[in-house]
Amino acid sequence: MRYTELARLMSELTLSTGYPVPAPRGFASQWSRGLGLERRGTGRLLFTGALYQLVPYIEPLVDLLRALERSDESAALALGLARTASKVLDLSALPLLRPDRALLGWSTGVLRSIVSLLARSGVEFDYMPEVSDMYSGALLRDMGMKRTFKAHAERVLKAIESTGASEIITVDPHTTETLAAGYREALGVELRVRSYLELVSTSAVKGAGNLEVTVHDSCIYARRLGLSGRVRELLGAAKASIREPPRSGAWTYCCGGPVEALLPSLAQGIARTRARELASTASMAVTACPICYVNLRRGSEGLGLRLVDLAEVIAGGG
Amino acid sequence: MAGELEEAAREVIKALQDNEMQEALHTYVPESEERIRKFLESHPDIVELAREVRRIKEESLARLDELIDKAMRSLRSVNAIPHYAADVSEAREVVAKVVGTGRVVVMSKSMTAEELGIREHLESLGNEVWETDLGQLLVQLEGGKPMHAIAPAIHMTVRRVAELLRGRLGLEVNESMTPAEMVAKVRAFLRSKFITADVGISGANALAAEEGTIVLVENEGNIRMVTNLPRVHVALVGVEKLVPTILDAMKVVLVQAAFAGLYPPTYVSVIAGPSSTGDIGHKRVYGAHGPTELHVIIVDNGRRKARSDVVLSEQLRCVRCGFCQIVCPVWGQTANRWGGNTYGGPMGVLWTAITEGLEKGAALAELCLGCGRCDVACPVEIPLSRIIHDLKERYMESMGL
Known part of the structure; x- marks a missing residue:
């Protein structure tokens, strides 16, 4: 029953709040405060997909699920209660589900770095928080919730279409692939979606000093979107010295993230395997996906591996 | 169907707690993957033959x-x-x-x-x-x-x-x-x-x-x-x-x-x-x-019935080399404990759906990462992760989601 309850909770939360985990109203757009981003009529919409913003809220939920993993009954009960409570309460106010403060700061920093890189590359875009920071529905699609995903995607598509944008800029692999392939499969639309990796020019990249890094390729960037080469070009422009792990590019190894909600200990085992491999290659590993970052962060405890997001490195903040 | 996912998850947790199994898998599996990949990289003729076998199948x-x-x-x-x-x-x-x-x-x-x-x-x-x-x-x-x-x-x-x-x-x-x-x-x-x-x-x-x-x-x-x-x-x-x-x-x-x-x-x-x-x-x-x-x-x-299933039928090309298992991050932690009575791992989820019923295969599918390493590994180009994803949709469909 636990998994049924979990899937229903995520489905209901997405349909009622727009996001699959409990988070306070307006959380997804906090990162852009004071940046002066606005609608400029460029025809290009920045669409964060809220995945970086969700990570600090996913973390306490995964901790809770891990604590409940050994007991189907307590887990099912807790999730059932959460489903009931979510209809009347703001679950994110519960002490057990407080966001991870360090991750909040990190995700804000990464998104600001991306915006700064786009600006330095001369890429103009529109930003409308009520649309730009909507959730794509990636996790629902990954879990096979076709109906919920379609219902949610229809709402997101309508919002995107209302902006008149003809091109969408994304910041993470899951959102990129979901908008391109997921929306095509579910709604039959062909959105023009481009990852910021494709738009940032190498001249906009700042030097990262004598940094020696290894690269953890995201499965989606490497195997579905063919962007692992681009990640290396950008790191090269930052004068970072790259040491390839044993498994990279088309053979990159998963961080375990996609099963973190269903079976946190399995996700942790996979993350640990990958983190060990990265740690044996270099002391710093670059990720380009918030799910990879947070899973490898958990999996690398005690290994002396520092994780950084690509945007942090190439924007000059790494 | 939901009970089958609980059961599958319990088996996976047992595997994670089995220290002998963890030691063996973490020692042997990455070595095997590296050896096979190196061999295939140096034998494009075999990879070409594999594509021919796809057509034969x-x-x-x-x-x-x-x-x-x-x-x-x-x-x-x-x-x-x-x-x-x-x-x-x-x-x-x-x-x-x-x-x-x-x-x-x-x-x-x-x-x-x-x-x-x-x-x-x-x-x-x-x-x-x-x-x-x-x-x-x-x-x-x-x-x-x-x-x-x-x-x-x-x-x-x-x-x-x-x-x-x-x-x-x-x-x-x-x-x-x-x-x-x-x-x-x-x-x-x-x-x-x-x-x-x-x-x-x-x-x-x-x-x-x-x-x-x-x-x-x-x-x-x-x-x-x-x-x-x-x-x-x-x-x-x-x-x-x-x-x-x-x-x-x-x-x-x-x-x-x-x-x-x-x-x-x-x-x-x-x-x-x-x-x-x-x-x-x-x-x-x-x-x-x-x-x-x-x-x-x-x-x-169950095989002839699977042949009429537009998605699952592709699995029947499988030559059972087990390379998809070796490269799968979930299988690397659990071996065939993530599986049915006989078959486990990416190909095993699908063989379980064929031989033990769609319901069981669909529940197992939920534990797949969808990372796509198996797709790269398969000699006969079975789109394993796509078929597994289809099973996930059937699983969630049964819950009205």
């Missing part, structure tokens, strides 16, 4: 009914005895009739036999049954299930192997012995079984319909013993193993061996009927040095 599946009819006729023409079993109970019944009771039976590792529960069934009928592939013998001694299609005891450390051989077979082995010393002990033990066995049971990597010929690939040499020493040989062959010709069958086994990391294979056996001689009076006599009787049981057990 596609053509064979499109002509499956015709090939089954043809194989039944061709098997008779080479003096083999063909049988057709629609499901588990029919397959068990045919094997039981051939074997009888009170016999000594030796088996080479066959996942199809495992799927049909042949060993347990024959034991329940009062036969003495021995697995002869070393890994599969260890699985038999452990009382578990094979943890990989080609390397069934991949989850066992040397310590565990020594424990089983000493505790269950009474062999004088200990964990400080070298693997070679342990293998010698097992060899001596199994020799007596090979010599006294009445019936040998094998699978088949391919069945050539035109020639009524089965082809088997191996390294240990046990398949040669199982299929040659006893007077009766029974081969269990899933319908998806049918290909038009011997040449096609040889291509299948070479690709299977290469993607399993065992190339060149030590032995390939091509078997067309029972042994025979015509040396006395120019009269052909069946039953010379090899078996007198060869029974070939063509098994459906």
